[in-house]
Amino acid sequence: MNKLLLIIRREYLTRVKKRSFILGTLLTPLAFAVFFLVAGMIFSYSSDEDLRVAISDTERLLDNAPADPNSGLTFRLEREPFDSLAAQLDKSDYDVVVKMPTIANVRAKNFTVFYVSKDQLGLETQTQIQDGLSDRIRQYKMKALELDEETLASLRTKIELVSSGEKDESTFRSIIGAGIGGAMGMIMYLAVFIYGTMVMRSVMEEKTNRIVEVMISSVRPFELMMGKIIGVGFVGLTQLAIWGVLIPIFYLLTGLFFDIDPQQMNEMANTGAEIDPEMAQGMAAQVLEEIGKQNWWLIIPTFLLYFLGGYFLYSSLFAAVGSAMGDDYGEGQSLMFPITIPVILAFYIMIVVLRMPQSNLAIWSSMVPLFSPIVMPARLAFAPPLWQVALSMIILIGSAIFFVWLSGRIYRVGIFMYGKKVNLKEIWKWLFYR
């Protein structure tokens, strides 16, 4: 059997057969499900403070007290003056007393409202009092201006942008595009880090326990490095594939198990945004339709190519860094910066690019090979011009080959360097060793 294949096989099998890999692969989606559930619950948590609020409305401006079923506040209108209510606050069963402002001008937009309270009020409670009052003052104004709800509602106009040209585009569509793009960019970002560091650690281990000298007396350093990179790459693909199947299953299962339908979970995750169920159902159908309309035959192969290009580029750099590091993980951290910084930058660029997929930033950053593996997949759902994809791909593949070569030169020297503190200048010199 070819030596490279042998190495790939070993690197792949020893990892995939490890108990930690199997457990990690199975438990991660579960952990994600639990995380989203908990995060959703935390975000949807609303104030449970049970406070009684008196509104001193001596002029009888309001017809009834504010009432919001979602808040823990109970409002009561009082005809007594604010000062006397405030003075008796400690003895009364109210927690807060608010002074209803006098409304001299119906068209005034800003009011200052005074209050006293037993305990200091939380932000949430303050907001609820503000909203309640503002809502009642609105009703008062409507009456004074002789307006009704219907007239007001008719003033609100909603626009949906739909292109009448050949391109079938809508606002909705770009939201879906951003979703798909964001997911792909995120996967790329995580993959580069998880599997890149996996390669790095494994190189360090081989160097530290000295097996590398035995190996290099049989195979070339480049073969060993490539075998490791490719082997770990397959581990990554395996893991992604398993997750691709498991995550939807877990998603549905958690729904059944906790008796929460996924739709509701989504809403909870959306920081409690209110969507009425019917609209949500319609939206879900639309989302599915939009997802189906994407040109997956182009997106998936392109994504995989970017995955491979980005993975080879970064993991070879990680391998080079691993070879330069000694047994001391901490000491080598400074060597990792030149790699981690572009990855993190690329991630931030990706987030901006999702909002402006055709901007100059998007176009230029998808030509830079250190960024394109993360930025370009995020753009794919927005159907970028083909020439841009092609050009960025060519640049990426070319650079990946270059970086693999470069890393190979560092690696072959690095793995035999012991007990020496290595810096970038030193590594630069290694490139020119024979």
Place this chain on the structure above:
Amino acid sequence: MNILQIDKVTKTYGAHRAVDTVSFSMPKGSIFGLLGPNGAGKTSLIRIITTITGADSGQVYFNGEPLNRSHPSQIGYMPEERGLYKKMKVGELLLYLAQLKDLSKAEARQKIGYWFEKFEIEDWWNKKVEELSKGMQQKIQFIATVVHEPELLILDEPFSGLDPLNTNLIKAEIAEMNRKGTGIIFSTHRMEQVEEICEYIVLINQGSNVLEGKVKAIKDQFKENLFRVDFKGQLPSGLGDSVRILEALEDSVTLQLLDDGFADANALLRYLIEANVQIQAFNEILPSLNEIFIKQVETTTHE
């Protein structure tokens, strides 16, 4: 025919010249000692021979051919710093390493089986390397080095960390492989082992070879005409004029022949016999390799 010929090999790391125009040749099937103090360049040289690194200049010939990528599979190398994949099972690891030396899986399995039987460790196949003791790991390392039946075996400090029992076991295996024609390079600074095992040596210091040849010839070259005579009776009083007496005891004397004294040992003997000294033993004291080593290293280091 030489299995290995090193021709003016030089290797520089940055400003440090690790190997400096080293030349020597190693006859086929011989046991060859590569000696030198720590940091002399032995490991750098071995790495060039095993194609781990390339020489900056000079050439290495393996069986007369310039060294190329096909040769590593005919070389077995056990580095001084031992290393195995700790998490792998012994059997899988050996299979893997053997296949990397161009053995087919079946061949590899059969040859590993042979060694397992020989070392009586058949039940180790499914053990993880990290479960083994250090000495046991050394045995596995040795098997990994020789499993592909290399023509040239390079052992860097092979006995370090081995108990006397295992040392003898490995020594016997090395001797047997040598009988079957395997050339062995033995890199060490333990002189007593070299004297015991090696036919040829090359001594390297500060990157250059300072001494090379057959062990016996080298000892002859460095002998100082020292003799030890055990006797009964009285030594002639004039003996001290023609030899230098280094140590005189009641019944034995250690002396050195001088250039202008006796022509050879026979002349000395004859002189003593004629003087009616009763000789009980007459030995030439040859320098040990250790002494030669220290002397050579000292004289070449300060140049």
